[in-house]
Amino acid sequence: MTSSLRIAPRSPATAVTVSGPDVPAAGRRLSGLDGLRGLAVTLVVVYHMFPPVLQGGFIGVDIFFVISGFLITGLIVAEHEGTGRFSPRRFWQRRARRLLPALVPVVLVACTVAWLLGGDVLVGLGWKLFGAATFSYNWVSMAANSRYFGLGQPELLRNLWSLAVEEQFYLFWPLLLLLLLRIRRPGLRLALVAVLALASAAWMGIGFHPGSDPTRVYYGSDTHSFGLLIGAGLALLLRPLGSVAALGGAAAAASPAATARWTLAATRPWWGAAGVAGLLAAAIWLPADAATTYRGGLLLVSICTAVVIWAGAAGGRFGRMLDSAPLRYLGERSYGLYLWHWPLLVLMQLVAPFGRGPASIAATGLLTLALALAAAVISHRWLEMPIRRLGLRGAAVRLRARVTSRESAPGTLRRYRPVAALVLAAAAGLMLLAGTVASVVTAPTVTTAQAEVLRGQQALARAAGAASAQAARDAAGVAAEAGRGSNITAVGDSVMLASAAELQAEFPGIAIDAAVSRGMDAAPDILAAQRAAGTLRPVVLLGLGTNGAVDPDDLAAIMRVIGPSRGLIVVNAFADRDWTVGVNEELSDFSARRSQVVLADWSGAIAPHVDVLADDGIHPGSTGGAIYADSVATALKRLPGAGHSRAPGADTLQAFRVR
Known part of the structure; x- marks a missing residue:
């Protein structure tokens, strides 16, 4: 994305060369690349802003990876062949000139606005700024256990992970490429690059574990560099072969190999169309959590992208179609649009x-899309292009010349206008810098959801201490009066954990076993262990619908564990997650079909009072916890009566109705 490849004459055939900030433009510009960028950024933006539309839109990042590897490798090889040398220092300077003018304003503006809004978006922002400044955001985010595909804490600068992967690649790739260029056999060079790409893709497949969070293999520079390497391999492939499009019928008659190349060139548009179709199919159907995605799916996306580049770069009808005006316009501004769209979306949701x-x-x-596009257009027009062409100092000089040359204000006012513009720009920059510093200094250490969960953990710890004290009194013969919750065993997730204090207040003596990220599939084993220990009480309360779909087999296993003599209360879910509707429908049907099961409608009770939830819109505070406890109490009143038993752990009810 830093430069544009061009076809320039070198010999009787033509070869791929590069024009960048320091290389004079020559020949014609390769077609299709800006259009492909436009397609890539469209997929990513739609995936983030309109989640139900494209479940695989995240592949836009992989398209960018291939394009970047292709362009940068072409730039390095062209400079090395044209001058006999390559300067890594100048290469990295050009990268800084390309990246920083658009990146710095995004970070400063986003952090300052986040500071003004406050809340969970500020948590951990200092480390994320460090990751943004050092292009190590992917590793910093992994160290903080952030989840790319998760729906928890809003992560203001999450989209910078891909920029970090690219820049880490560019830190080492020029040096490795210079070593590869010492190999005189182009086929061997290409084979080595292909081996590296396959090794990275294989490492991703090995590291992915179905059912687990894929962030490690998705963020890792080691596991997600194959797209960059495939693009690099394509650039190396095109140089020794020359431009296939330049080979005509005379060349086709020269040899069978030339005939094959001519045939391949003639079918380029069809190959390119097939590549685009493959990318669109992946964007529509490739899921974020499936083994097929990480065990070959993203590799195929990268290969399709390379085919599209190869077909489009030859020009012709396919290249012109790919470079249609809307896609090309978006592609030319894709870097700014990619940078701005995510933090603006996070802030807008707040x-x-x-x-x-x-x-x-x-x-x-x-x-958000309108704001992001406007910001990208301004960034491209006033920051990226002037600085890329002229450098920071040259762009400043030109801007000053333009301001002073205008005659909208006469005399003295015109003379001081450049100074006023400079002062205003400096003041705005200082304000944004101060806001960014303040966002780090004032950032809370935990999210509001984490604080509510911690409050629940403390309530359970106090209850455990009280139980130990009562056990000592029981040993001394001092019996305690049974509380309203002494017949209830509760097993739940972080929502129940956040409501623990209110459940204990509503049902004194209730036994609560709740943990973060727990799903319904954990319940059968937990309940079976309690039954074996003789601690499973006559009424079982389950609040386990927040973290994933509910499998009917798990519900059947739960019924087998608790037996026909216990009552069961299931709490439905309230969360802005894909599976919530299905969970609530499953629990509603399950409770409707069984007389010993009732539904606690937490979702219906809390929906009118979302203001009492944490910033994530899921975990309740003290007021929300009271609503949670009330929904359980309402369900408990509908639980049918039963006989008595002598012990809470027996298989018949001791006091089915709790008053």
């Missing part, structure tokens, strides 16, 4: 008045 339904997602996405 302040947008639209709510949480599908219509609100669309409204928030459209408004």
Whole structure:
């Protein structure tokens, strides 16, 4: 994305050369690349802003990786062949000139606005700024256990992970490429690059574990560099072969190999169209959590991208179609659009008045898209292009000359206008810098959801201490009065954990076993262990719908464990997650079909009171916890009566109704 490849004459055939900030433009510009960039950024933006539309839109990043590897390798090889040398220092300077003018304003503006808004978005921002400044965001994010495909804490600069992968690649690739260029056999060079790409893809497949979070293999520079290497291999492939498009019928008659190349050139548009179709199919159907994605899926996406580049670079109808005006316009501004769209979306979700339904997602996405596109256009026009062409000093000189040359204000006012513009720009920069520093200094250490979960953990710790003290009193013959919750065993996730204090207040003596990220599949084993230990009580309360879909087989296993003599209360879920509707429907049907099961409608109870939830819109505070406890109490009243038993752990109810 730093430069544009061009076809320039070198010999009777033509070869790929590069024009960048320091290389004079020669020949014609390779077609299709800006259009392909436009397609890539469109997929990413739609995936983030309108989640239900493209479940595989994240492949846009892999398209960018291939394009970047192709362009940068072509730049290095062209400079090395043209001058006999290559300067890594100048290469990295050009990278800085390309990246920083657009990146710095995004970071400063986003952090300052986040500071003004406050809340969870500031948590851990200092380390994330460090990752942005050092192009190590992917590793910093992994160290903080952030999840790319997760829906928890809003991560203001999450999209910088891909920039970090690219820049880490560019830190080592020029040096490695210079060693490869010492090998005189082009086929061997290409084979070595292909081996590196396959090794990276294989490492991703090995590191992915179905059912687990894929962030490590998705963020890792070691596991996600194959796209960059495939693009690099394509650049190396095109140079020794020359431009296949330049080979005509005379060349075709020269040899069978030339005939094959001519045939391949003639079918380029069809190959390119097939590559685009493959990319669109992956964007529509490739899931973020499936083994096929990480065990070959993203590799195929990168190969399809390379085919599209190869077909488009030859020009012709396919290249012109790919470079259609809308896609080319977006492609030329794709870097700024990619940078701006994510932090603006995070910030907009904090302040947008639209709510949480599908219509609100669309409204928030459209408004964010308009702002991101406007920011990208301004960045491209006033920052990226002037600095890329002239450097920072040259761009400043030209801007000053333009300001002073205008005659909208006469005399003295015109003389001081450049000074006023400079002062205003400096003041704005200082304000943004101060806001960024303040965002780090004032950032909370935990999210509001984490604080509520911690409050619940402390309540459980106090209850455990009280139980130990009561056990000592029981040993001394001092019996305690049974509390309203002494017949209830509760097993839940972080939502129940955040409500623990209120459950204990509503049902004194309740036994709560709740943990973060727990799903319904954990319940059968937990309940079976309690039954074996004789601690499973007559009424079982389950709140396990927040973290994933509910499998009917797990519900059947739960019923087998608790037996026919215990009552079961299932709490439905309230969370802005794909599986929530399905979870609630499954639990509603499950409770409706069984007389000993009732549903606690937490979702319906909390929906009118989302303001009492943490910033993630999922975990309750003290007021929300009271609503959670009330929904359980309401369900408990509907639980049918039963006989008595002598012990809470017996298989018949001791006191089925709790009063």
